[in-house]
Structure formats: C-alpha cells, structure tokens
Ligand SMILES: Nc1nc2c(ncn2[C@@H]2O[C@H](COP(=O)(O)OP(=O)(O)O)[C@@H](O)[C@H]2O)c(=O)[nH]1
C-alpha cells in the first residue's frame with residue numbers, strides 16, 4: 376500500500392437477500408453452508424467425516440459452542456488441534472472460517488453419561504440448556520451470506536461425504552436423515568444397527584391429547600416408556616428394502632443431523648428453551664417453524680450413525 | 685508481507701462468551717453496540733442524531749433492512765449517500781461497520797401512510813411482516829462480539845447523544861424510553877407534544893381475560909378504541925414534574941427505541957411473526973423474553989420523538 380494514503384473506510388456492505396438462493400444445486404450456485412455443532416465431547420470420527428465432506432470447503436463455515444466444563448476443556452483442546460491442522464493444511468481442505476464459542480452458562484447436569492443424560496426428570500433442564508446453547512451459536516454465527524445451516528452433533532460419527540448435496544436435493548425448508556447407532560448384537564453374535572434419535576416424529580392424537588391435558592409448563596418428551604405418545608417415530612420407518620430416497624413429513628425433529636434453509640431461521644425460527652406447545656429445543660423448533668409456514672421432512676432410509684457409549 | 689510465504693490460513697476465531705460484558709459502564713469496558721433499524725423511509729433527522737451519538741463510533745455497528753418497494757429504493761439511495769459521507773469523513777465519526785440488507789419478502793401493505801398502517805385489520809399482516817424483517821436483520825448481523833442491541837426506528841427523529849449510556853446505566857435486560865411526537869396544538873396555538881408509541885405497557889386483568897377468550901390465532905393490539913384492554917400504557921405515565929429517571933417494569937414493549945442485552949437475543953428471544961400468547965412482534969418479544977426469564981423496563985419520563993406525518 377502507498378504511504379500517506381487515507382486509511383480505508385470501515386466496511387459498508389450491501390446484501391440483496393433475494394440473491395441468496397437455497398437451491399437443489401447448491402454447489403453450482405455457490406451457496407454458503409454454516410455447519411453448527413454444539414460440542415460437549417470431541418470425537419475424531421466426527422472430524423474425519425467432516426473433512427471428507429465433498430461440498431467445497433471454501434463454501435463451508437464451521438461454528439462450535441463448547442460448555443465450560445472439564446470435559447468441555449478437553450473437547451476444546453482436541454478440536455483446536457484438528458482445526459489448526461486442517462486450516463494450515465492443503466488449501467482445498469480448508470474451511471472458509473471456524474468460530475469457536477466458549478459457553479458462559481453453567482450446564483445443568485453434572486455428568487454427561489448416557490444414563491444420566493437420558494433420565495426423564497433431567498430432560499427439561501438439559502434440553503432447555505441445549506436450546507440456549509444452540510440459539511447462542513446460531514444468532515452469533517449466521518451471517519448475511521449464509522444460505523443453509525447444517526446442524527450436526529459432535530457425536531454423530533458416520534455420515535456420507537455427499538451429506539449436504541444429498542439433503543439439499545430435496546429442496547425443502549428442514550430435512551433430517553435417520554439417526555441410528557452401530558452395536559454388537561450379542562444374540563446374533565454380529566455387528567448390527569439400532570435406532571438412536573427419537574426426536575424425528577409424526578404427531579399422534581394421543582400426544583395431542585396428552586399435551587391438551589398438561590399443565591401449562593409441562594413438556595412432552597419422546598422415547599420414554601412411562602410416557603407413551605404413540606407418535607410415529609422415524610426410526611421405526613427404516614426399511615432397507617424400500618426406496619432409499621423416501622421422504623416423510625415430520626412434526627418434530629432432532630438436531631443430531633438437520634439441514635435447514637437459513638431463511639427459516641431468519642424468519643425467527645429458533646430452539647425454544649421454554650415449553651412451546653409443550654415442546655422444547657429441536658422438537659419445539661419444528662413446531663415454531665411450522666407456525667412460520669415452513670415444513671419439516673425426514674428421510675427414514677438415509678442413515679447417519681451416533682456414537683455408541 | 686514477505687514473498688513466497690504460505691497464504692494465510694482462513695480465520696479461526698475463539699470467543700469466550702463470559703468475557704463479553706454488558707455493564708453500566710459500557711464505554712470503559714469497550715462494549716460493542718449493534719444499532720438495528722428497519723427502514724421503509726429515510727429521515728435526515730434520524731441520521732443527524734445518530735451521528736451526534738457520543739458513544740464511541742468505533743464500538744458501534746449499524747444494520748439496516750430496507751423493503752423492496754419504490755419507497756424502499758428511495759430510502760436506500762438516501763441512506764447510502766449519508767453512509768458514504770460519514771464513512772469517508774472524520775475518523776472519529778465513522779462507525780465500525782454498516783450492513784444494509786435489501787429485504788426479499790413482499791410488504792403486505794400497499795401504502796405506508798399513517799392512516800393505512802394503523803388500521804386495526806392491517807395490524808396482523810403488517811406486524812407479522814415487521815417481525816420477520818426484524819428477525820432477518822438480527823439473525824444476520826449479530827456477531828460474537830456484540831454486547832448490546834439498540835433497536836431504533838428510522839422515523840425516530842429526536843433522541844439525545846447520550847442515549848446508549850443513559851439506557852445502559854440501568855443495567856437491565858431490556859429497556860425502552862417513552863416515544864412521543866411533537867405537533868402544533870391548534871387549541872393552545874403553541875408547539876406541544878403528544879403520546880406516540882402505545883406498545884410499551886403493563887398488562888391488565890382485562891387484557892388477560894380478552895386473551896383467554898380469544899381464538900387461538902387472534903391477537904391483541906394496543907391503542908384501538910374498539911378493543912379496550914385497560915393496560916397501563918407507559919405514554920400515560922409521562923410526568924415532567926416527576927423524577928426523570930423513574931423506571932417501571934413492562935410486559936409489552938415497542939421497537940421504536942429499545943436497548944437489549946445481546947444475551948437476551950442469544951438465548952433465543954426474537955420477534956414472533958405468529959401469535960405468541962396472542963401477541964406479535966415487539967410485544968411478543970417482551971413476552972418471549974419473560975419466558976426466558978429476562979425482564980423488560982421502561983422510562984416514562986425519558987422521551988424520544990417520532991416523526992409527525
Ligand atoms: N455447548 C454444549 N454442547 C452440549 C452440551 N451438552 C451436550 N452438548 C452437545 O450437544 C449435542 C447433543 O447432546 P447429547 O448429549 O449428545 O444429546 P443426545 O445424543 O440426544 O443424548 C452433542 O454434540 C453434545 O456434544 C452443553 O451443555 N453445551
């Protein structure tokens with residue numbers, strides 16, 4: 376730069392929101408994807424699969440929010456090692472940007488063990504805290520050029536490199552693959568798979584009745600025997616012999632893996648940390664999106680896999 | 685820069701959310717303020733007063749959303765002239781950044797005339813569209829360093845240079861000054877002031893009763909004779925002879941001028957575009973914030989002035 380030139384004026388940027396497309400051909404249209412992951416623990420397989428994603432990395436921004444716990448400190452350190460390696464490695468693998476937020480709020484649970492996390496009485500405080508973490512991450516990282524938001528949990532350790540293109544191809548506001556888990560089946564003495572994420576569902580008259588009779592601030596949660604809702608769970612719809620591309624309309628969604636058109640969030644759809652129609656967090660998000668006239672879908676036969684603790 | 689150095693890695697940024705303060709001494713703590721204005725029309729007095737704001741401009745980011753209408757085009761052009769002038773003028777006056785979004789959604793009303801805007805039957809579509817515009821602006825511009833969000837309408841044409849410090853001093857999550865209007869009083873043959881923004885209110889048993897009896901998607905709006913709510917309006921509390929610093933707790937707020945701690949929005953508090961407890965937009969925002977345990981306050985004797993059409 377020449378000396379004695381006036382300093383550059385601070386940035387003034389103009390965005391025409393209607394030029395921001397979300398299409399079934401997002402790569403051709405150079406659509407930006409914001410990948411958001413709340414992370415209490417770091418899993419190497421998550422990162423390895425993220426690196427293998429073959430959507431152009433220069434169109435991908437990554438955002439993390441990590442709790443201020445001992446485990447969170449470990450996750451933070453492990454993530455940093457990988458981020459630094461990737462961002463100083465081959466150019467084609469580098470992501471457009473990486474934002475890491477350290478959460479300022481306390482986590483309501485002492486233990487992140489699966490057993491503790493999934494106790495019925497822990498659901499409201501746990502998922503309310505998760506909702507706030509997701510909102511904090513979303514409000515802080517979404518920018519004027521974001522076309523899509525891909526929510527993917529840190530413990531989703533297996534997903535195809537074509538995940539973004541595959542989901543975008545459906546051209547729907549919100550879409551979730553089916554989240555399963557690998558395990559060793561002691562009965563058949565073979566590796567097997569089983570259902571994991573019960574938050575992708577179609578509503579039922581029973582669930583609606585239960586909600587109608589609940590106290591104002593009670594919530595309905597899914598996957599608990601003591602609270603049968605008779606909702607149609609997407610995990611139950613998995614059929615390896617059927618059309619792999621089948622799509623179903625959903626009323627509740629999980630956040631394990633979820634592609635959302637950014638305009639859905641821009642209209643105000645967020646993760647309610649309070650009971651919203653007796654739903655919270657990602658399930659409340661689907662309901663809020665529907666109040667804004669955005670529909671949710673699921674792919675029963677398109678699997679991603681959650682870590683098996 | 686040296687030649688043959690490897691290209692800089694894309695940015696990796698770390699933020700400790702607990703280092704982001706919102707204090708009663710925001711200047712000392714170098715707290716960033718995001719000033720957000722939905723703008724259908726440009727008023728020179730708005731801009732002149734914004735320039736006079738004596739909070740350090742390098743800590744202020746500006747964000748605009750402008751509708752895609754003929755009037756919007758005019759506002760856009762007028763705003764650009766002023767922005768370019770300011771951002772290339774004296775350094776101390778320049779703002780940290782300016783983001784201008786052109787809305788992609790249609791505006792529901794043909795006319796922006798006051799009469800048309802304030803018709804009771806136009807309130808739901810109009811305010812629902814405003815809610816989406818505010819959310820779009822908020823979700824798109826809030827960043828990891830934002831401590832405060834100051835909402836100020838484009839037609840608020842008179843406010844003190846110390847506005848930000850004055851409001852921050854109360855150290856509350858959400859705070860609104862009282863929005864009045866100057867006019868020529870034909871009776872007294874003198875310049876006078878009168879109430880303008882009726883959205884700052886304390887709830888009433890009547891309003892709660894009305895809401896309880898309403899159809900699911902009906903909304904309560906304030907300031908309409910055909911729908912008396914008997915809420916306590918902050919405009920009615922104005923008393924020039926009383927303590928100018930008096931603060932009252934509010935249940936509904938307007939967006940004409942409103943200072944919000946960014947963490948309130950980060951928790952997920954946005955402007956509902958759908959009936960939320962029979963409220964929408966800024967009034968719904970106050971309700972949603974209260975569901976997230978954030979309180980709203982108003983300053984009955986601290987005036988800002990709305991343009992008089
Ligand atoms: N930032 C943040 N992330 C969390 C917290 N608790 C869990 N997570 C992450 O959020 C995602 C979902 O949480 P998880 O406990 O796995 O949910 P589950 O699989 O439904 O039991 C995972 O990526 C976790 O690592 C928390 O308190 N703060």
Ligand SMILES: Nc1nc2c(ncn2[C@@H]2O[C@H](COP(=O)(O)OP(=O)(O)O)[C@@H](O)[C@H]2O)c(=O)[nH]1
Nearest residue numbers: 722723724725749750751791801817837838839
């Ligand atoms: N982006 C956008 N801004 C709008 C639209 N309609 C009004 N505004 C702006 O939003 C603010 C509030 O709207 P206004 O009509 O003045 O509300 P009122 O004063 O309550 O009647 C003002 O700054 C307007 O210029 C719209 O359709 N889109």
Ligand SMILES: [Mn+2]
Nearest residue numbers: 528530531681
């Ligand atoms: Mn998990």
Ligand SMILES: [Mn+2]
Nearest residue numbers: 837839840990
């Ligand atoms: Mn106005």
